[in-house]
Amino acid sequence: MHRAAYALGDSCAKETAAGAAGGTTAFSRKSQRRQVLKAPAFVSSDNIRTSTSISLRDEAVRRMESFVLNVIYEIVTYQGMKYERQRKGDAQHPADAALRSEDGDDACELRSPERQPSGPNLLTVSSQQQQLPRLRLLRQQLLVLRHLYANVQLGVICTQRDVYYRLVRFFPDQGCVNRVIQQLVQQLGLPRQLLGVVPGTRGCVGGSLSFHGIDLRRYSSEGLPLPVLREELSVVWRPKHECESIPVHSPEDIEGFELHNDIRYIIVVEKHAVFFRLMEEKIFDRVSCVLLTSHGFPTAAALTLLSNLHRTATDVGVPVVALVDYNPSGLSILQQYKHDTGRIQENRYASVHSLRWLGLRGCHVLHDGSTEVADSQRLSSGIHAGDAVGHIPRVARLPFQPFTQRDDVMISNIIARWAAIWKGCDDGEDAQRVWFREAQIMQTSRVKVELEAIYECSASGPYEPTQKGFSSQSLHKGSFSTWVCRGLFRRDYI
Structure with a gap:
């Protein structure tokens, strides 16, 4: 065990001994426990x-061992508080102490109502029941942490599904299992x-x-399935002629992704069906871009x-734009990419605050006669507009x-x-x-439109020519990528 973990264990033991010698109150002990269990950076x-891989592994091991020591300290402190309350209760209620000595310490929950203890001993039973969920959680965390600790020591990485199969009985x-791992990520800061x-x-x-x-x-x-390892998700900038000159049969020379030097856009797509459509139409041949979907x-x-x-790609000013459905779920997906608000702290460092909204928006969905849609079109072009007033038609x-x-x-x-x-955001x-x-x-409009509707309506041809849309005659193979490219070239994203 590392020296830092031993030092933390010694400090915990000293605090426990000092509290017992000086008659530390329950409140002060709880304060000490909260201070010890404070999550690291x-x-x-x-x-x-x-950092090097060895130093990162050592830090992970140290934090895991410190976490286990903290859990032991919490359990021991709770047991000490429980014993102290029982001792004080026995001194004030000798009859209840005699009953407990006859039936055993854990028999109070099995007695008939007339033999149930009263006073401080009843509070002890209540506090035990309140502590049960916390103890179950600690047990689950230790079960998961045991497998993760072995993985770190051996240099092995598994999936969360593997952890569940190993602990399926528990x-x-x-x-x-996913929630327990999320809790460990938060508490260990890893x-x-x-x-x-x-x-x-x-x-x-x-x-x-x-x-x-x-x-x-x-x-x-279909695209390349996303890798899961951090090293394979790395991205470097390399001229295209250098990428093509590297032999395909030597992948060990390259780690992760390489951006071509002619890239102009990064497009985030909500659905795989839309991603497949754009890949099938080879939008990257019309405008050099990267397509990503989750x-x-x-x-x-x-x-x-x-x-x-x-x-x-920040240094060369490559914008990141998103294509999502026109519905609340699409807005939630935009929010996750732009300002991740999930419980996994590691994802918050991966948010892209400069993400722009390409579609679908009100100007693509609602009728052009709407005052609000006209304002939306002007705003997307960078023209300032006042608060829109008027009636939004409920017909898309x-x-x-x-x-x-x-x-x-x-x-x-x-x-x-x-x-x-966005309060206070820049x-x-x-x-x-x-x-x-x-x-x-x-x-206000209360309508939902999916991205597929743009190119699927070509069969019936109800989509008349508009300033921002298609004509029914233009909806042929490649028309969806044409529409996307038109929005990109016009900078019709917000």
Whole structure:
């Protein structure tokens, strides 16, 4: 065990001995326990890049061992407080002490009501019942931590699904294991990979970048499945002629992704179906871009890769734009990419605050006669507009679905959450006002439109020519990528 862990254990023992000798009160002991269990500083991605693998492993082991010592200290302190309360109660109520000596210490819950103890002993039973959930949680955390500790010592990384299969007798479902791992991430201040575990990934990437020397533009339209290891999610900037000159049969020479020097956009797509459509239409041949999807809400791998892509391409001013459905779930996905508010702290370092909203928006969905839609179009072009007034028609020009009660609750929560997130944020008043206004338009119009509606309506041809949309004659193969490119070239994103 490391010297730091021994030092922490010695300090815990000294505090316990001092409290017993000086008659420490329960309140002061709780204060000591809260101070000892304070979570350490989180190891960010910048710390990881500037540290060696050996030092990171040693730090993870040290924090795990310190956590176990803290748990032992908490249990021992609780048992000491329990014994002290029982001793004081026995001195004040000798009859209850005699009953407990006859029936045993744990028999109080099995007695008949007339023989139940009273006074401080009854409070002891109540406090025990209150401590049971906490003790169960500590047991679950120690069970998971035992496997993660072995992984770190052996240099092995497994998935959260593997952890569940190993502990299937002790956990009711996979979600319980995931929550325990999230709690350990928060309390230890370590990313999951440093704990020897990674979440199961979903999502794909494609376009103008290479992976281990393989040009993803020549990959299938399904895209490359996202890797899970932090090293394979790294991104470097390399001229395209250098990428093509590296032999494909030597992937060990390259680690992670390589951006081509002609890249112009990074496009985040909500759905794999839309991602597949854009890959099938080879949008990257029209405009050099990277396509990324997480099949819905972003995973840790998707957030990390997007953050690395953005950080690498920041110097050349490559914008990051998003294509999501016109519904509250699409807004939630935008929020996760832009300002991650999840419980996993490691994801918050991977948020891309400069993310811009390409579509779908009110100007793409609602009728052009709406005053609010006209204001939305002017704002997306960077023209200042006052607060829009007037009536938003509840008839969309694309196939739509009406809001449900759940959608009403979601959009209200999103607007309130955006107000809290952007308070004091330096995103700029214009960007905040435009996003808020778009959310309010959606809340008032109460319609939902999916991205697939843009290219699926070509069969029936109901979509008449508009300033921002398609004509029914233009909806042929490649028209969806044409629409996306048109929005990119016009900078029609907010």
